[in-house]
Amino acid sequence: MSSHRIARPIGIFDSGIGGLTVAAAxxxxxxxERLLYFGDTEHFPYGERSPDAIRxxxxxxxxxxxxxGCKAIxxxxxxxxxxxxxxxxxxxxxxxxxxNVIDPVATHIAETWPTGTxxxxxxxxxxxxxxxxxxxxxxxxxxxVRSLATPLLAPxxxxxxxxxxxxxxxxxxxxxxxxxxxxxxxxxxCTHYPLIRDEVEKVVxxxxxVLDPPTIxxxxxxxxxxxxxxxxxxxxxxxxxxxxxSDMTDSFKSSAKRFFRKPMQLRELRMWDH
Numbered sequence: 552m553s554s555h556r557i558a559r560p561i562g563i564f565d566s567g568i569g570g571l572t573v574a575a576a577x578x579x580x581x582x583x584e585r586l587l588y589f590g591d592t593e594h595f596p597y598g599e600r601s602p603d604a605i606r607x608x609x610x611x612x613x614x615x616x617x618x619x620g621c622k623a624i625x626x627x628x629x630x631x632x633x634x635x636x637x638x639x640x641x642x643x644x645x646x647x648x649x650x651n652v653i654d655p656v657a658t659h660i661a662e663t664w665p666t667g668t669x670x671x672x673x674x675x676x677x678x679x680x681x682x683x684x685x686x687x688x689x690x691x692x693x694x695x696v697r698s699l700a701t702p703l704l705a706p707x708x709x710x711x712x713x714x715x716x717x718x719x720x721x722x723x724x725x726x727x728x729x730x731x732x733x734x735x736x737x738x739x740x741c742t743h744y745p746l747i748r749d750e751v752e753k754v755v756x757x758x759x760x761v762l763d764p765p766t767i768x769x770x771x772x773x774x775x776x777x778x779x780x781x782x783x784x785x786x787x788x789x790x791x792x793x794x795x796x797s798d799m800t801d802s803f804k805s806s807a808k809r810f811f812r813k814p815m816q817l818r819e820l821r822m823w824d825h
Contacts, residue, residue, distance in 0.1 A: 560584070562617070562625065566590070567590050584783055597628055605630060609639050622647065629677040636649070652742060653682055656767055699725060739761065799819040
């Protein structure tokens with residue numbers, strides 16, 4: 552494998568700030584990798600979009616990331632992972648591996664709770680697709696998966712509206728729903744949701760394990776890059792990370808700074824103006 556290819560960035564995309572949880576986990580796990588992030592804030596939330604629209608956005612963003620020379624693509628969005636993994640893989644071709652945020656978590660669930668009851672919360676699009684139910688059943692049919700759409704959470708997080716009494720009340724209302732009764736573990740099935748993990752844990756208590764999908768996904772990506780000879784061994788990136796948005800938002804600026812604790816290169820790229 553050429554050193555030039557190994558030094559190329561990892562392309563990551565999401566509908567907004569949620570994918571930053573995955574990007575930050577990748578940075579912690581692979582400090583030598585360079586990141587190229589695209590947040591499609593213009594079309595947020597993907598959970599309210601049609602599957603066809605999501606596939607259209609995902610393919611166009613993938614082509615942009617490929618044009619930028621990315622060595623791998625990470626679909627850092629559960630809804631896009633549910634509806635667009637196949638088209639993204641076809642677009643990327645055989646030479647560029649594609650990682651989604653659902654398969655690694657489904658494998659972890661099947662191996663860790665082989666006869667358990669697992670709860671999943673996510674956007675309407677993710678839950679309606681039953682992608683977690685199918686992905687876990689494919690690996691272990693004995694696991695019971697109970698799902699609940701929680702459509703207020705992602706917009707609330709995107710606006711920075713969490714860690715207060717009102718957000719805690721909304722979270723509690725969702726998590727006490729009968730659909731999630733008896734769960735032993737809870738999957739935060741939207742990449743925005745790790746930002747409210749502390750509040751979720753307050754509600755469910757120690758009786759329920761709250762999974763950290765970004766950490767699980769980052770470990771899978773690291774192993775996948777290693778297996779394909781694409782993992783950069785240095786602990787220093789070959790260049791600066793870059794972050795593109797389809798619509799610049801204040802919440803993204805503040806979230807990027809909070810995650811990476813340094814000034815970020817944020818650029819607005821209006822892909823759908825032409």
